[in-house]
Amino acid sequence: MDKTVLQLAYKPLRVILIIVSMYYFLRGHNSPGGGFIGALILSAGFIFQAMAVNTNSARRSMLIEPEWYIHIGLLMSIVSSIPGWIYVNTPMTGVWTTINLPLAGDIKLGTPLLFDLGVYVCVFGVVTSMSFQFLKHIKWN
Amino acid sequence: MLTMLSIGILAIFPLLFILFDEEQLKKHRYVLLLPLLVNILAGTIWFFQLQTGPIEHHFQWITILNIETIFRVDWFSWYFFMLINVIGLMVFLYASAYMKSYDGYKRFFTFLYIFTAAMNGIVLAGDLITLFVFWELTSICSFLLIGFNHREANSRNASLTALLITAAGGLALLTAVIWLGNLAGSYDIQKVLNLSNALHRDSLIIIFILIIIGAFTKSAQFPFHFWLPGAMQAPTPVSAFLHSATMVKAGIYLLFRFTPMMGEMVHWYYVLSLTGVITMLLGSFSALFQSDLKKILAYTTISALGTIVMLIGIDTKMSIKAALVFLLVHALYKASLFMLTGVIDKIKGTRELKEIGNLWKSNPVICIVAILSLLSMAGLPPMLGFIGKEVMYDAKFQAPGIARLMLLLSVISNAFMVFISIKLMVLLFLPNGNQPSSHSSKSKPAMMAGPVAFTIIAFVFGLAPYSLSDFFGNILSQITFTPVQIQLKMWHGFNVVFVLSLATILLGLLLWIFENRITGLFLKIYRNLFTINLTHSFQHIIQYFLKFTKIQTNRIQHGVHRYYLMIIFLFSIAYIWWKLLMTGLYVPTFNTENVSLLTVVVTSIMLLTVGLIVTTRSRVVAVVALALIGYGIALLFMTYGAIDLAITQIIADTLTMIIFVIVLQKLPRFARLSSKRSRMRDALIALSVGLSITLLILKADMVNIHQPVSDYFVENSLTKGKGQNIVNVILVDFRSLDTLGEITVLAVAAIGIATMLSFTLNKKSHG
């Protein structure tokens, strides 16, 4: 009986958690938040789904396998070190540009943001991958 | 650039093997020769460039330690380089046909290429560090090559013995290299050699000993010689290569290189020439009693190496010249003979001397080539070997000191060589009643090319030795730092040296004629002289060492992890207390400055919860209590201004609990496993750990030595990091390398969990 309640609840909860996670991630550079926190919140949504329904459903909702997120995240973080190498001759130095968008105004973009995004994606992959493995092998559902 | 290319092409070429499978590679096996042809071309270019002086390439390596990678080609390294690559070319050609019937064709050639690259690296290296790196690489590659048939215990043992001995020598060499580099202030070999006169002589002796150990282990000098006969477990092409132009010649190369620096030392003279003489006699004498063709050749190699070392030790211009010539002589005939052994092995299916026989009828070509090579080995005209022996006798005859005694001993040793050559010729080629075996008696052209080529070279140079004069003169000038003119002739006139040559040949003949009577006597001497089998003793030592370490390990690593931890804890406590008492205990004063009611309540609840975790027998209670502590800590973080931490702590704590709950439901209840006594003991240890930590923290609060590094972060966070959240800026900008490392750790943990959980044991051996 409670299963069905959970199964009804997971979808809106997941949406909320995704939005909250994005919010925390994006404002992370200036206010509390950032890649780690955002990723942990995001994974909570999917772990909740995996526990409520099953891991396969959660994996499907993630579009690609969680392990891929780990790889992509690591790669992004490593790639973000390259511009500093090229422009300042020291890998991992932050390089910033400002772009002007019609609606949002001036937006500062820099390699640290890409790095943080890498952390976000990687940690998301790590946490979901770990949890799914546990759930699957212990035959939660 | 060309130097890098010549080493690099050999090292990179095996990568192309990915494109082929084994069968395709065997089909297109002539591709394998390409890198060596390139190298020979490079050598030809250098030949012309060298007319104007040495070629040097510098590469920055570790600037802070003043280490550069230097490659330098002078006449001397050119000589070795060409020796390696020309013989290498033939060996590769030979091996490409020889190894066709073996598994692991690709693996074999990969090792062989890297080995050749390393060998080239040694002779081209212009600085000591680079030299050492390649030196070690040859040890490792030879380990892989000797142990190529890794399914056989013999080969594994032989390769391990070779590795242990050469690597031990490598360590000695490393010490010497660093020492020399520090003394001279540079690792550049040229600079080190030039500065040698200014070096302090006392420390030079230790360096000298270390270098000698390095060279002797590599070049199989007494008492390290025993790894070389074992190394014949390698496939025959490898033996041909190791014995003729590479590996064992690396040690010789090193000795030549250091001659200008150390040649004038008295120790150099005695150590080198005496060791050389002993090795020379030992090698040729032991060779008399072997029946395996490869073993005979291996011992003659030891003898030849001894001869060269002895000549370097005598260190007159004549003797260095003799050593250089003899090196070439030996490389040519040894490569040729080893290759022929492989051919005979393929045809007859055996390497046992007694079982071969009667080759003359079936394979006259092999016989002619072999006889010429054996003549060279015996030092008879018209081969180059004759010249080699002549200059050697001449050098010793003209040298002062104990050289005369050595002259006598070399005559004996050479007589043994003559005897072995005659014996081989007779036993191998003349009919001895054995039936020709059913093996295919055709020898492949690819396998005959090398021996034929080397024999022709030795023959031509033997007839026209003067064509080599200029070349050896050039090298000699480089080694001795003074211009030298030398003459190489076939006919020196009727003098003492010629008489000695005649005597050698006569002695060898006599030995052969009276073989039956002498053999018994010799065998007796041999048995009495060598009651200790060095190979076996060495392996025993290794085995005892392993046993000893096993006992040792079992005692220290008993496997009960609680006692490990206990020891760690007890020692930490003792150390902390010692330090605390040394520096004076800090008596805390309670200051109420930033205490709030909330924190006091939170802390009290946490203290109670901790007690609950320790005492409870319910797993669920324990997990909930653990979660409570985590949340309490988050609250503390929140109170003291760490919002990011609080959020992270809460989420991570929750996730941990979820995983705990998932796993715990599949695990048994807590059992009370330890006795009451051990619980009391552990509680005591735990309490003292807690107390020590508390005191340590209080003490740490008092210590504030350096300006906090955080000030920099606070000042620059907005200007350089473009962020107001300093914690986040530190994570993703200032200290992003740490963060990268951290997410890598996480990724590894995730992969580890995935593998571990999916992994299943096939054998349920654990009950």
Added chain:
Amino acid sequence: MELILAILIGVLFAAGTYLLLRRSIVKLVMGIVLISYATNLILFNASGLVQNGLAFLNKDGSYDKMTDPLPQALILTAIVIGFGLTAFLLALKYKFFKITGTDDLDQLKETDAS
């Protein structure tokens, strides 16, 4: 407050040590969790406690009550690493139980080639 925190850390360490010395692996893992918490608190304590302080700058780069941001960054990574470590240990423990059928660490003695 430093005194209270120091005592709390001490107690956490003592409990963690006691749990580490148990034979049950579940307790061992809990002990490690407790000790890693305590270690985070040590770092935090080292930053100097400032009530209601913040590690944030205003838009113009000024600040009111600053707490030391560096220990916070260190602890943040330590928390996440600690989570990964705990998860790994739990997986290890689960597998260990699956294969050996026991929770007793002393059974771990006989492992490889004997």
